Structure formats: C-alpha cells, structure tokens
Amino acid sequence: MSEASIFTKIIRREIPAEILFEDDLCIAIRDIQPKAPTHVLLIPKQEIPRLVDADPEHQSLLGHLLLVAGKVATQLGIGEAFRLIINNGEGAGQTVFHLHMHIMGNKKYTEDSLDF
Numbered sequence: 001m002s003e004a005s006i007f008t009k010i011i012r013r014e015i016p017a018e019i020l021f022e023d024d025l026c027i028a029i030r031d032i033q034p035k036a037p038t039h040v041l042l043i044p045k046q047e048i049p050r051l052v053d054a055d056p057e058h059q060s061l062l063g064h065l066l067l068v069a070g071k072v073a074t075q076l077g078i079g080e081a082f083r084l085i086i087n088n089g090e091g092a093g094q095t096v097f098h099l100h101m102h103i104m105g106n107k108k109y110t111e112d113s114l115d116f
C-alpha cells in the first residue's frame with residue numbers, strides 16, 4: 001500500500017496543523033504557506049489524488065465540499081469575497097496529491113486575474 005499523504009497524516013493527528021473545521025467527510029486547515037491573508041485548505045478525508053480521479057461515486061462528497069467551503073468562508077468572515085481553487089496535476093501547480101480545495105480571501109482580487 002502506498003504511503004499516506006501528508007493531509008491524511010494531519011487528519012490522523014500524526015502531523016500538527018491548525019484545524020478550523022472537521023466533520024465525518026472532510027477537514028479544513030490553515031495553509032502552512034499562505035498566499036493570501038486568509039488561506040485555508042479543505043480536504044476530503046478520503047484520499048482521491050486529483051480531481052480527475054474522482055468518480056460518480058464521489059459526487060455527493062464533492063457537493064459536500066462546496067457546501068462546507070461556503071460555510072467555512074462565512075465562519076472566517078470572508079463569505080462576501082473569496083476564491084476556491086483546485087490545482088489538478090503537476091502542470092497546474094498541484095504539489096500534494098490528495099485532492100484539496102484552496103479557500104482564499106482577504107486579498108484584493110480583480111475580475112480579470114486568476115492568480116492565487
């Protein structure tokens with residue numbers, strides 16, 4: 001069996017992290033190298049390497065993540081303006097191959113910029 005991802009180790013409390021939210025299906029942690037004043041990672045407990053590896057069986061989990069992302073953003077006070085980013089694959093900047101969503105806020109984003 002392949003080694004657990006760094007995020008699974010956080011979920012198992014084998015590695016420390018600032019946990020902001022957790023339920024049966026996912027966990028939200030503060031990004032260790034924030035690229036915005038508020039930068040949180042929302043991670044499903046199930047290890048799916050990339051978004052393209054998700055199957056129809058993950059449909060409700062993926063929907064759950066979107067709902068939780070909105071609730072976590074609201075709880076963090078950025079509910080009126082935030083970005084959700086999923087990097088899929090090395091070429092897109094994915095470095096941890098355990099699907100996760102970046103919730104980014106408290107930064108001035110413009111409508112024509114898609115950067116972090």
Ligand code: AMP
Nearest residue numbers: 006017030031032033087093094095096
């Ligand atoms: P990505 O580049 O989309 O795969 O995002 C991975 C993110 O995980 C990066 O923003 C890292 O800063 C973050 N990260 C890596 N290790 C940790 C950790 N131990 N705790 C919190 N965030 C982490």
